[in-house]
Amino acid sequence: MARTKDPAVRTLLIERAAQMLRAREPVTLRAVVAGTGVSTMAVYTYFGGMDGLWRAMRQEGFSRLAAQLATVPLSADPVRDLAALGSAYLANAVANPDLYRVMFDAGFDLEDPAAADESLHTLVRAAERAKERGRFRADVDPLTLATQSWAIGHGLASLVTTGPLPRAALGHGAPILTALYVSCGDDPSSCRRSVESGWRLA
Template sequence: MPRPKQRTEALQERGLASALAVLDEEGVGGLTTRTVAQRANASVPAIYEVFGDKAGLVRAVFFEGFRMLGDNLAALPPTTDPVEALRRLADAFRAFILANPVLAQIMFSRPFADFDPTKDEAKAGLKVRKIFVQHVRDAVDAGRLSGDPTDLALILFTFVEGLAAADNAHRLGTSRQSTNRRWHLGLNALLNGFQQGAR
């Protein structure tokens, strides 16, 4: 009688949750199919059956990270001030990166040599990019920013991602007070520059 397939949605969810927990507790170096299998109370072959290989496991984590970030940003409460909405968006992005530092590495820094996202996989961040573009477009349509919304959104996203990564690596200072001050200094300078042509 053939062995029943281990591939189940429950095992996939358990394996993904286990991978996220391993990353959070042990960092990138701790993520192996064996550690994930142990935490998920599954066999290593079962994890391979669900994810294919370690690259497949990292790929699942990569997509889950962007899903979590997108849901987080989409849930921000609305505000009548579109520039304030951009500040809140940037702050929420930063908060996610700081709360999930190792996950952020996988999403933006590619720490695993055996996982290099293809163009299709890079579309995982499409929801996040669309949220940035829509917020910027709202500000442009309200006459608060001047420029092409897609151009401005890409610059804002790249700036925020880079500054959040610097914050994560403790390159903005040693105290939360100093890092907060420098974060807001940089963000306000960028947004003020975007507003110049609209005045």
């Protein structure tokens, strides 16, 4: 009878590897299990090897992002929701800086690309709702707008989590998003109120 895998061990190894990244330690097979109470075989049992561990770390980063975005409640104001999702994106990056960096390491495939894509689709759906409510022009492409919003968030998150900018710089996201949404046709005053409300919520 096959031995049941313990999800706690899987999480332990992912967290251990993330901690090593934070400390700028080489993430090697022996080093990642050192002090954990599990053997090197666990890396093969749970991930199929070190490449599998890196894939799992990428996936875990997107899973935590999806969980953070899911905490944003939908409201009658889709522009507020877009801003809240952007703020939640930044909050996740700051809370999980090491996994956040690994998320975008395209050298390793994702375990479930569709699950990772869902994060972007959450933004797309919010943009579609804003367009349907008449907040954005009819010619605005929700996917393009969602991608632009993501790019803004990723730029700020990367600059803050890697050190060049202080955490307070995340606040620049609100006026940048306001300018983006106004360029898509939203009323400046309404947009400012919506973005500020969403930013505070997340």
